[in-house]
Amino acid sequence: MDTAASTSCPHCGAAAPAGAARCARCGFAFVEQEASRWGRLPRPPSRRLAAGGTALAAAAAVIVLIARDDTAATPELPAPVPAARAEHDLELQFNPPGDDTAAVVCPGPIRHQARTRCEARYANGDTQLLLIGLSERGNLDVEIPYPAQRRPGLELAPRFAKPGRPDS
Numbered sequence: 607m608d609t610a611a612s613t614s615c616p617h618c619g620a621a622a623p624a625g626a627a628r629c630a631r632c633g634f635a636f637v638e639q640e641a642s643r644w645g646r647l648p649r650p651p652s653r654r655l656a657a658g659g660t661a662l663a664a665a666a667a668v669i670v671l672i673a674r675d676d677t678a679a680t681p682e683l684p685a686p687v688p689a690a691r692a693e694h695d696l697e698l699q700f701n702p703p704g705d706d707t708a709a710v711v712c713p714g715p716i717r718h719q720a721r722t723r724c725e726a727r728y729a730n731g732d733t734q735l736l737l738i739g740l741s742e743r744g745n746l747d748v749e750i751p752y753p754a755q756r757r758p759g760l761e762l763a764p765r766f767a768k769p770g771r772p773d774s
Contacts, residue, residue: 684744686715692724692738695746700726716740721749 613622613636615629628635689712696710712724718740726734737749 683718684740684742686717687740687744687746688715689713692716692722692746696724696726696736696738696748699748710736712738716746718742718744 613624613626614620615622615632615634615636617634618629618632620629620631622629622636626636692712692715693710696712697708700708700710707729709727710724711727712722714722716722716738721737721739724736724738726736728734735751737751739747739749741747
């Protein structure tokens with residue numbers, strides 16, 4: 607039996623010759639589907655795939671180069687300044703030439719992005735609070751908080767004295 611030469615009508619089931627446009631019994635219209643329309647999609651040529659991949663890689667490289675920020679590289683932080691050197695430099699800054707009435711005392715080295723509480727002590731008994739840090743270039747950055755200077759002769763109340771009780 608030749609199945610390719612004969613087909614049947616899906617409507618009435620009558621046999622129909624291959625290539626017929628209509629069923630001879632009921633008049634049902636046969637529609638043939640093309641294999642290329644419903645079959646596999648054609649494969650693109652390998653050259654197109656290679657060109658597309660190259661273009662995609664080039665675009666990714668450009669994006670990476672643009673997104674990379676060379677200025678964001680962390681600058682080298684200045685080395686901490688030893689307390690003795692900071693004290694000497696600050697004494698030169700706070701004393702007039704030929705005068706050594708102010709002595710500066712720092713408890714430790716001066717670091718970048720941190721403030722060290724130093725104190726300037728004057729010959730008349732005054733003290734002044736100094737907040738010292740380092741600039742990006744490694745220079746001493748002096749901040750004098752207001753009010754940080756005590757006036758001469760001003761008596762400060764003892765810290766732990768109880769009110770109404772004389773200090774002994």
